[in-house]
Amino acid sequence: MVTVGIDPHKNVHVAVAVDAEGRRVSRPLTVKNDATQISALLKWIRSIAGGTPVTWAIEDGRGFARRLADGLLLAGHEVVWVPTRLMAAHRKLHAATGSKSDPVDAAAVAHAAIATPGLDRHRIDERVRELRVLVDLRADLVKRRTVVINQVKAYTHLWLDHTPGDLTRAPGLTALTTLLDTSETGRHVRRVLSEMLSEIASLNQRIRALEATIRELVSPLAPALLEITGISHVSAAVLLAEIGDITRFTDSAKLARYTGCAPIPVYSSDKERHRLHRGGNRRLNSVLYTAAIVQQRFHPGARDLLARHEPTKGARGARRILKRHLIDVIHRAMLRDRASWQHHVTEHRLAA
Template sequence: MIVIGVDAHKRTHTLVAVDEVGRKLGERTIRATPDGNMEAATWATRWPQVKFAIEDCRHVTRRLEADLLTTGYQVVRVTTQLMAGQRRAGRERGKSDPIDALAVARVALREPDLPVARLDGPSREAKLLADYRDDLVTQRTRVCSKMRWHLHELDPELQIPSRGLRRRCVQDQVEQHLAGMSGVVAQIARELLSRCRELTVRINQLEKQLKQLVQAMAPQLLDIAGCGVLGAATIIGETAGVDRFRSKAAFARFTGTAPIPVWSGNSSRVRLNRGGNRRMNCALHMIAVTQARGIGPGKDYIERLQTDGKTRTEAIRLLRRRISDVVYRTLKAIDTTNSTDQSCLAPDLTT
């Protein structure tokens, strides 16, 4: 098996091919265009068995991954942390595109369980829509904050409920209150109110679209106590295929719920894991907090841990890890069901 490491950039991609023991066989630089990607696929045909290893840059390498997968090549992703160690161990000093591409290829030879790239599917649609909605929510929060300052200047006695500016009834009341006011401050407040209305409408539309995606892809996630549409959409989008995780422990490392051991001698302790995918970690944390309030089995579990001497914070962390395992099993069951359905639809070639 020949491994071709790729160091990707916006304008060019550098390719380095190595054999099974890591010896450099060839080097090529192509343009980061569809024609350049096809040139890379053609260049790889000189070897009978080829696997591409690409530095994980997602948006920079997405088109290259799709073109290589379409032509039938296997593509794996290499994280930058693994590359850094390989560069330090290399004989050639310095940093350049060929050196980085060589490091990517050798890491792919050394690491057997690298994430495998796949063609984009509905899970990426869920991620894009969820990210876009979060951006709009951030914009709305900023608009509402500015509008509150202007409203306080216009009328300090005006009382607006917390998070009330996102509700249509409150928006109508504020609009009526501003109708009889003149001046630049009132003008800006009306424009901000109009922008807040537009953002709220679009946010609600995106949430409905996400609900349809979740119900079509993984409705079982909604059966988990405390998991709503937005949390399920985040889980689907960030997981991007549960089959790329070999176990629930690997999935817990990805979600940042696996504790880090910090023990020595007779003491045995663990530390909070601040790594992993923070969006996934946030989604699981919201499920844990919701269950801790009495929705689902989490409240009894936390009370039992507190009785055993755990603090509430430690109990929430342990509950978050258990929820990570539940999510992993749910996604695996969905993936197994979908695979079975596809096999039933496949033609029987044995007769």
């Protein structure tokens, strides 16, 4: 049996293969974190393992390695997650003193997987996987629409001395089209701007269609989550897509750290204070920021919390406290939703 330890990063992943005794059986492999990573890893491991069973052990960084784990699992391989602390313990045990590198970490991941048979197996929930695709596509379309809208605003201000309003809605597009038709701009400029307005209208339509599909999929999956003020269907879909199985966060504090909402303690001159955590999953952090802003406007309890902390923490500090409180609420809601999924699965099995 061959165990492959992987040290995942944002741009590249480093893989090391070891045998059942923990001995390396090849040189480390570095692959780019892109669409070619799965084929490169499978080609590499076939040349090493032949027909021997392979277990892929990945250091638990599911933000960077989720796509990798999904691809390996869909290719028919077993994938396990190795906690970072467990990897660090085996690195101290097996590596030379003071030795630390990506291959050393990857080998420590493999050794930890061999020594700990009960590690968490990677699983794919098809409903969540569908949401990931839809949410990612919507984000790409929104980015493209923003680029085109900014270009149109720049060109219209240059040629028409006019800055258009909201072009994500039909009235704004109609008003600008009418202005363009009655202006004295050259026909080439008019043609270019007309094509860009048509592209914006098409993107608006595609985004609305995606949002309708997301609403249809996420409503039965996250009823408790959607009851939270400030959590829209798109926000709930992002939470489900990025977090996946909420049970992997045993408490809300770990989820807060993952989302970048946990304040980091700083000690200076025997004084303890906390600073902003600039790490974590920024996509989830953005969802929480939006929810906090909406709650600040519409939720009486949130306004009371902000009013209580603003005198000492300031407006931004109070909002961070609200975001950290929202993590507790979201964690409980997602656990309730997850339990309802399992209940429905059990009922379906009994009915079958």
